[in-house]
Amino acid sequence: MSDSSLVTRTLIAAEIPEFVTMVFAAFLDTPTEQTMATESAILEPERTHAVFDGETMIGGGSILSRRMTLPGGLPTPVAAVTMVGVAPGHRRRGAMSSVMRAQLHGLHEQGAEPIATLFASEGGIYSRFGYGAAAMRLEISVPSGTEFWDSVDVGEHRVRELDRATALPLIDELHRAVSTQRTGWLSRTPASWEQYFSESEKMRRIKGRTPYRFVLHPDGYAIYFAVPKWGDRGPEGTAYVSEVVARTPVAYAAVWRYLLDIDLIGTVTYEGAPTDEPIQHLLTDPYQAEQTRYDSLWVRLVDVDRALPLRRYRAPLDVVIDLSDEFCPWNTGRWRLVVGTDEVATVERTEAAADLAMTANELGALFLGGTSALDLAAAQRIQELTPGALRTASRAFSGDHQPHCPEVF
Numbered sequence: 201m202s203d204s205s206l207v208t209r210t211l212i213a214a215e216i217p218e219f220v221t222m223v224f225a226a227f228l229d230t231p232t233e234q235t236m237a238t239e240s241a242i243l244e245p246e247r248t249h250a251v252f253d254g255e256t257m258i259g260g261g262s263i264l265s266r267r268m269t270l271p272g273g274l275p276t277p278v279a280a281v282t283m284v285g286v287a288p289g290h291r292r293r294g295a296m297s298s299v300m301r302a303q304l305h306g307l308h309e310q311g312a313e314p315i316a317t318l319f320a321s322e323g324g325i326y327s328r329f330g331y332g333a334a335a336m337r338l339e340i341s342v343p344s345g346t347e348f349w350d351s352v353d354v355g356e357h358r359v360r361e362l363d364r365a366t367a368l369p370l371i372d373e374l375h376r377a378v379s380t381q382r383t384g385w386l387s388r389t390p391a392s393w394e395q396y397f398s399e400s401e402k403m404r405r406i407k408g409r410t411p412y413r414f415v416l417h418p419d420g421y422a423i424y425f426a427v428p429k430w431g432d433r434g435p436e437g438t439a440y441v442s443e444v445v446a447r448t449p450v451a452y453a454a455v456w457r458y459l460l461d462i463d464l465i466g467t468v469t470y471e472g473a474p475t476d477e478p479i480q481h482l483l484t485d486p487y488q489a490e491q492t493r494y495d496s497l498w499v500r501l502v503d504v505d506r507a508l509p510l511r512r513y514r515a516p517l518d519v520v521i522d523l524s525d526e527f528c529p530w531n532t533g534r535w536r537l538v539v540g541t542d543e544v545a546t547v548e549r550t551e552a553a554a555d556l557a558m559t560a561n562e563l564g565a566l567f568l569g570g571t572s573a574l575d576l577a578a579a580q581r582i583q584e585l586t587p588g589a590l591r592t593a594s595r596a597f598s599g600d601h602q603p604h605c606p607e608v609f
């Protein structure tokens with residue numbers, strides 16, 4: 201149900217603090233002065249929508265201008281949607297729907313980024329707006345000291361911990377080099393580095409934790425914090441790893457070996473790992489890498505004809521997709537997607553008979569190559585109308601790596 205008395209519009213810079221306070225309240229939190237500064241620094245007022253009930257700001261959502269690496273190693277501008285919230289007492293009046301409409305219809309009308317992406321707070325929220333669950337992430341816990349295969353080379357370089365100010369520029373350089381190879385990774389700005397790794401009040405509430413620690417190798421890094429703990433048999437601390445990034449297999453092994461050998465730590469837990477994180481293959485006993493799966497990126501194609509050619513495909517394809525898209529109706533209809541041996545796609549409207557039928561939600565889920573068309577068809581979410589089309593499409597949409605986004609934005 202939508203309440204026609206609500207007004208949705210973009211903000212000016214002076215309104216950002218009110219917006220941050222309102223969204224934090226929606227998340228049952230209150231911004232400190234420091235959090236207000238880091239959040240305000242990343243928000244773009246002209247891409248931040250708020251919903252007003254009279255003079256009162258009661259909801260909103262924001263778009264961050266980012267590049268995301270698409271299959272084929274192609275960093276591409278996307279609308280990274282964040283800070284969606286509606287004040288308690290004003291929910292289920294259509295405020296969020298109004299923000300979603302302003303964002304997605306606005307991107308279409310302005311010919312801006314044809315791809316929107318977000319992390320959802322709850323799995324039931326975003327399908328109705330045409331977002332599909334496009335990537336998963338793992339929480340991996342490994343006991344300290346777990347052995348690698350004898351054949352694993354950790355190289356000669358010393359792995360060091362550096363202070364934040366020295367480490368961040370080196371880390372930024374490594375992140376830039378690797379991010380262009382990893383589907384789903386987003387570009388970062390100085391303000392977003394500050395936000396992701398700030399010693400915020402929320403982080404300080406984790407009892408007994410150390411500040412972030414920065415582990416550097418010439419070709420890789422890790423960022424973690426530790427929570428020391430003492431048990432009857434000795435130290436049982438946990439190192440919580442935010443990211444492990446390496447541009448060579450040797451650096452990857454060296455950084456993980458460092459993490460698994462930190463004194464006084466009993467368990468290393470990597471909370472936002474990709475689902476194809478190689479650590480499990482370094483261990484002689486892969487059962488030691490305990491894994492829990494969570495969703496990560498949700499993707500929404502704003503304009504399918506502009507979005508589909510932006511990625512590369514793994515196999516030749518000539519398929520007609522009958523797409524239904526209630527929330528962005530300009531996408532509804534039949535689209536012919538042709539991929540040649542060069543992995544490049546063309547997309548055009550067609551009157552030809554459809555081979556596959558799906559909604560915008562499934563197309564978003566397929567887009568990064570992390571969700572299989574075969575799996576979606578098995579769940580009755582994609583209909584195969586021409587025998588064989590599903591298998592070919594599934595192969596073409598799959599990627600070299602599983603999509604992944606290390607940070608929750």
Ligand SMILES: CC(=O)SCCNC(=O)CCNC(=O)[C@H](O)C(C)(C)COP(=O)(O)OP(=O)(O)OC[C@H]1O[C@@H](n2cnc3c(N)ncnc32)[C@H](O)[C@@H]1OP(=O)(O)O
Binds near residue numbers: 226227285287294328
């Ligand atoms: C990218 C991000 O920032 S994710 C963060 C999302 N924000 C939060 O989780 C903060 C806490 N929650 C909130 O602020 C609000 O409840 C919101 C933003 C999730 C929803 O805002 P509302 O203004 O109440 O949503 P709105 O009234 O537009 O609801 C639209 C539809 O979504 C449904 N819906 C809303 N919230 C949820 C939910 N959590 N789970 C499932 N369905 C939901 C509504 O029932 C409604 O369905 P209908 O069209 O069939 O009637």
